[in-house]
Every structure is written in C-alpha cells, then in structure tokens.
Amino acid sequence: MSDQMSEPVASSQELAAEVTTDEQARVERAAEVAGESGPLQSVRRNEVLSAMLRNVGLVVVLILLAIIGTLTSDNFLTSDNLRNILVSSSVIGVVVVGMTFVIIGGGIDLSVGALVALASVWATTVATQDYGAAAMVACALLVGVGAGLVNGVLIAYGRLVPFIVTLAMLVSARGLAAKMADNRTQIVRVQTVIDIARKDVIGVPMLVVILAVVVAAGWVVLNRTTFGRRTFAIGGNPEAARLAGIDVRRHTASLYMLSGLCCGIAAVMLMARTTTGSSTHGNLYELDAIASVIIGGTLLSGGKGTLIGSILGVLVFQTITNIFILNNLATEVQMIAKGLIIVAAVLLQSRTTREAKT
Amino acid sequence: MAQTPTALGRRGFLVGAGALGAGAVLTACTSNSSDDTTPAASSGNVKAGGTDNDAKGKAITIGFSAPQADHGWIGAITSNAKNQAGQYEDVTLDAVEGTNDVNQQISQVETLISKGVDIIVMLPFDGKALTETGIKAMEAGIPVVNLDRVFDSPQAARSWIGGDNYGMGAAAGRYVAEQMKAKNISNPIIAEVQGIASLPLTQDRSQGFADSLKAAGYKVSNQVSAEFTVESGQAVTANLLQAAKHIDALWNHDDDQGVGVMAAIDEAGRDEFIMVGGAGSKNVMDMIKADNTVIKATVTYPPSMASSAIKLARLIAQGKGMSDLVEVDVPNSITLSSATVTKENVDAYLPTAFES
Numbered sequence: 163m164s165d166q167m168s169e170p171v172a173s174s175q176e177l178a179a180e181v182t183t184d185e186q187a188r189v190e191r192a193a194e195v196a197g198e199s200g201p202l203q204s205v206r207r208n209e210v211l212s213a214m215l216r217n218v219g220l221v222v223v224l225i226l227l228a229i230i231g232t233l234t235s236d237n238f239l240t241s242d243n244l245r246n247i248l249v250s251s252s253v254i255g256v257v258v259v260g261m262t263f264v265i266i267g268g269g270i271d272l273s274v275g276a277l278v279a280l281a282s283v284w285a286t287t288v289a290t291q292d293y294g295a296a297a298m299v300a301c302a303l304l305v306g307v308g309a310g311l312v313n314g315v316l317i318a319y320g321r322l323v324p325f326i327v328t329l330a331m332l333v334s335a336r337g338l339a340a341k342m343a344d345n346r347t348q349i350v351r352v353q354t355v356i357d358i359a360r361k362d363v364i365g366v367p368m369l370v371v372i373l374a375v376v377v378a379a380g381w382v383v384l385n386r387t388t389f390g391r392r393t394f395a396i397g398g399n400p401e402a403a404r405l406a407g408i409d410v411r412r413h414t415a416s417l418y419m420l421s422g423l424c425c426g427i428a429a430v431m432l433m434a435r436t437t438t439g440s441s442t443h444g445n446l447y448e449l450d451a452i453a454s455v456i457i458g459g460t461l462l463s464g465g466k467g468t469l470i471g472s473i474l475g476v477l478v479f480q481t482i483t484n485i486f487i488l489n490n491l492a493t494e495v496q497m498i499a500k501g502l503i504i505v506a507a508v509l510l511q512s513r514t515t516r517e518a519k520t
Numbered sequence: 521m522a523q524t525p526t527a528l529g530r531r532g533f534l535v536g537a538g539a540l541g542a543g544a545v546l547t548a549c550t551s552n553s554s555d556d557t558t559p560a561a562s563s564g565n566v567k568a569g570g571t572d573n574d575a576k577g578k579a580i581t582i583g584f585s586a587p588q589a590d591h592g593w594i595g596a597i598t599s600n601a602k603n604q605a606g607q608y609e610d611v612t613l614d615a616v617e618g619t620n621d622v623n624q625q626i627s628q629v630e631t632l633i634s635k636g637v638d639i640i641v642m643l644p645f646d647g648k649a650l651t652e653t654g655i656k657a658m659e660a661g662i663p664v665v666n667l668d669r670v671f672d673s674p675q676a677a678r679s680w681i682g683g684d685n686y687g688m689g690a691a692a693g694r695y696v697a698e699q700m701k702a703k704n705i706s707n708p709i710i711a712e713v714q715g716i717a718s719l720p721l722t723q724d725r726s727q728g729f730a731d732s733l734k735a736a737g738y739k740v741s742n743q744v745s746a747e748f749t750v751e752s753g754q755a756v757t758a759n760l761l762q763a764a765k766h767i768d769a770l771w772n773h774d775d776d777q778g779v780g781v782m783a784a785i786d787e788a789g790r791d792e793f794i795m796v797g798g799a800g801s802k803n804v805m806d807m808i809k810a811d812n813t814v815i816k817a818t819v820t821y822p823p824s825m826a827s828s829a830i831k832l833a834r835l836i837a838q839g840k841g842m843s844d845l846v847e848v849d850v851p852n853s854i855t856l857s858s859a860t861v862t863k864e865n866v867d868a869y870l871p872t873a874f875e876s
Binding site: 235237240242243246249250340344345346347359432436438440441442443444445483484487488490493494 | 589590591592594595717718741742743744745747749750751752754755756758759760761762763765776779780782783786787803875876
C-alpha cells in the first residue's frame, strides 16, 4: 500500500472542513468496492443503537452490583465509598481511554502498564524533581508520547504486528524503568504533585475531575471529529480507509501516541496517589484495560466500540473489587468471582443486544 | 501453626543466630580487610574481619543466585551478599543475574554447578520449584546454603539461614495486643494488609499474627492482600479504609508496599489507629523515629541475612566451624529473630534498615 499512500486525495486539514459528508461518502463507496454489503450509513446507525443497548446492559450490571453491595455491607452506599470507587477508577480509566482508541483503530497496546511505570520513574528522578511540579508533569507526558511514537512508527511504518511491538515495549520499558530507578521506589517530594490526589474541585476529587476531562475530550474526538471518524474507518476496514484517501499510517501512529499520552497522564495521577514512582507501577494494567474495553462492547478486531462502554467496564471492575474488600472476602474468591462476573456481564450484554434486534 | 516439623528445630537455633550476631558485633571492632570495597550505603550490613573465622583461608568461589531485585528488600539481599563477599580476599563471588522465572533460575544454578563453584548460596524464587536443583548440586558435591525461602527437602541444602515469618507475625501481634491493653480498648478493630496471599511466607506471618492476638483474646477483623508493590498497597488500603470506618490497629506485612499503605491513609485523612510495619525499611524506621505518623513500630525481617549466608558459605567451603560455637561444623539451620522496632530502640536498628 506504500506507493499509493504518498498521494492522498486531500491533506488532513483540507479534509477536516468537508469531511462529514464528503469523506464519509468516499468511505462508503470504498467499502462497497472492498466488498462490504449494504450502505454504510444504515449500518452505522444500527451499530450506534446496539452499542447503546450494550451500555444499558452494563448499567444494569452496575445497578445489580450496587444492590449486592448495599445488601451485603452498610458501608457501600456512603458518599465516602462511592467517592473511593470513582477515585480508584480514575488512573486505569485514563489508560482505558487511550486503549479504546487503539482497539477501535484495529490495534492493541500491551505496553500501557509499562509506560505508566516508565513515565512515573522518569518523572520522579531526583534531577526531574529538582525542576518542580510542572517539569515532572511535562516529563511524564513526554515519556508517554515518546514511547507511544516509537510503538506507532514501528507498527505503522515498520509494518510490524502491534501485538509484538507493544509486547516488546512492555518488556523493555519496564526494564528501563527498573534500571533508571535502580529497583528502588522513588518518593515524590514535590507537594504540588501529591496535592493532585489530595485536593478537591468543588467537592469532586481532582483525580476524578481529570478522568472526566479526559473522557469528555476523548468522547468529542472519537464521535465529533474527523480524527474519530477516521479511527472507526481504519479499524473497520483499513483498505477501504486508504482508498478513501486517509493516511492510514500516520493515523495509526498517532493512535499509539494518544495511548502513550494517556499513560503519561495516568502516571502523574498514580505518582500523586501513591506518592512514589516505581517500576512496579501499573502492573497488569494492559489486561485490566483490555478487559474493560472488551466488556464495554468494543470489538477486539476494531471498527466498533464506545468510550462510555469502556468507562462503564472500568467501574464494573472497581465496584467488584470494592464489594469484595468491604465484605472481607479472600483474594482467591475475588479472582474466581471476577472471572464469573466478566462472563455474566458479556452474556447479559449479548442477550440485550439480540433481544433488541428481534 | 501449619509449618513443617523442621520449623521447631529451626527456632531452637535462635541461640545460634544470637551467637552469630554477637560474633558480628565483635568483628566490627577490628578489621584486617580493605575498606575500599565497602560502599557507604550498606555499611551497616557488612562486618569487617577480626575473629578466627575471618582469618584468610583457602581461596574459594561462591555461586550466588537470587530472584530479580525488583523491590527494596531483594535489592538489599543482593547488594549485601556482594558487599560481604568483597570483604574477603579469599572469596570470589559468582553472582548470576536475578530472575523471577524459576525455569531460568534452575538453568542458572545448573550453570554454576557445571562451572564447579565451591559452594552455592541460593535464595530460590520458589523453594519447592528449586528443590531438585538443590539436590542436584549436593549430589555433585557442591554444598548449598539455602537462603530464606525453604526447599522442600532437607537433602537439597547443607545449611539454611532465613527469617522467621511466623515469629514476625507473632511479634507484630504481641505489640498490637500490648498497645490495645495499654489503651484499655476491650474490643479492638484490628486490620491486616498482607503481601501476596498465595505465598507460604504470607500465610506463616498471618498465622503468627492471629495466634498472638488470640492469646490476648483479640482477632483480626479485616484482612486484605496486596502484592508487595506500592501501588497494590495503596489500592487495597483505600478500600480497606472504606470497609472499616474505625480501626484501632493495623499491621502491614511489608514496608515496601507500606509506602502505598501510608499514602492511602494520608489520602483518607485517617489517624485514629496505630500501624505496625514489617521487614524494616529505612523509610519506615525514619517515620517511627520522627513519631509524627500513625506508624509506631515495625517488625524486622533483616536482609542482612544475605551477608550472614555468605559468611556461612565461606566457612563451610573452607571446612571451618563457627568460632563462637563449640561444634566443629556450621549448624544446619539458623533462624533469625524478628525484632520489634519502636521509637525507643530504633537507633540500634537503623543501620540494618534497607532502602525501599
């Protein structure tokens, strides 16, 4: 595809203006050429409907969990505890936003946990801390974006499989983090950074505000901009997207940078929450994030999905953990139950979706 | 006490551990070895030579294998071993890269065997998984000093030295019980933040804690498990503090994850309880000394055991006994004592603290 790629029909800036009608029509035509049946417009509408129903299914799961929580523990339905669940969801929630973009765009990012660790370590080295809070935040974001750029370039321009590239990044980023930190836990000494986890904005914890802002921004980008529309197009059918004049490689690379940026933000939040930077941070985030995105109704093969579903997925997981700890249940039981609840949630979703169709 | 029958015998050797400690203190007074090999950071864990045992003997090579230094405690184990070996002119340390993959650790130790080192000091990632390898080394005529995590079979090691997990929990339980009695709290809410729940060491610690509390008529009200990492400590404690709106005492098994536990406590603004740590990191000892947080004590699990293991290995390989004991040979098993460090005695223990 490389040769044709160099002559896209229009540059991205030009496209941005008239994309809603024009590009969509082109994608549609291209999809037909590529052998997809039916006009894309109505397919899209159906998808939106079924995605909404999936989300309703997840909300039902959340309500069921809340009922279980309320029945089994007096401490569940308190403002303190609900606040705790939201705060606990905030760090992984931000990572999930980036992951949702990557998966909708037909990729996968296994390196998120390692990038969070690397960013947290880099931003908490003695040298970085000397420059103060702003430098630490900038450092974490730059490390995230930079590592995402490496992932993106290798995948899009090096034409390597995302699974392999990000797996390699997972291993090497964690290794680099451990080396930089000399396997020690680095304590955050800058109070401004710690305050991110301690301060409220009109009664809402700052961490939750950050999550809300990231989700809102992500939602707008995914659903109301050219960038979002292209993400769906590339994930659904990269060949069609290419024929429609989208610079697939550049777009793919930018998706991984976006995921890296989210990891950088999450690293700052985690630094504030734990008051440390460490190579053990973000352990298994990749699995938690992918699981949340999947039970949120996003197709692992790309092209379909919603950000709201992913965030609901995060909330379901955190609520389960919370209920188990409130009830003093052992970790083993937690793990078994979590697995069962994931299956139950997905079953419930597919049922609701199917019933809606008939 | 769900422990192996050998555990009781091991505790009997506490005396031995005491003697070793005494010897170490003595040796610290004089020195016949070069100082330049001792980095200042861990000087508290490295004893210079002085007694008969430290007299130069035949040159030996000690093979050393431990898990990956991914947290403060294991990091201190590895650096202590290296620094202690550096104290002796007659010791060459062949340390293989630490790994958390038992498969890799097996092949690394097998490499040490085929290289023909004189003795192997091994902290297995998983004692059960490395037992066969220990036996293989012993059969090849290479004695093994088993450090901390116990092999499944006594055939797999010439000698064992390690911490007392049960005793650590018991010490924490006794301290908590004393404090509750002193404060006249009749029905205290006692919480526990474990490390990785599936590890035998965690189960031993919790058992010791529960047994001590039971003796005082108390029990653990809330128990959660973290994963020895800061982040997991933070996450489970945040939830724990929701589950228990009022706590009287909290024991956290591990000071490495304790940084996260403390962050969660600060975030929730809770200070109605006393907290006891575990292992004895520098950071926690500093907080105990400052006495301005909920943390009032920690029960030790000293990584200086790696320095002692190198000393033992050297004696075994050179065919010597311990000069402070009457016996000709080095004992088979040495269990370290877990000390309760409080504001009163923290200065004595600070030199053995490790950076998390």
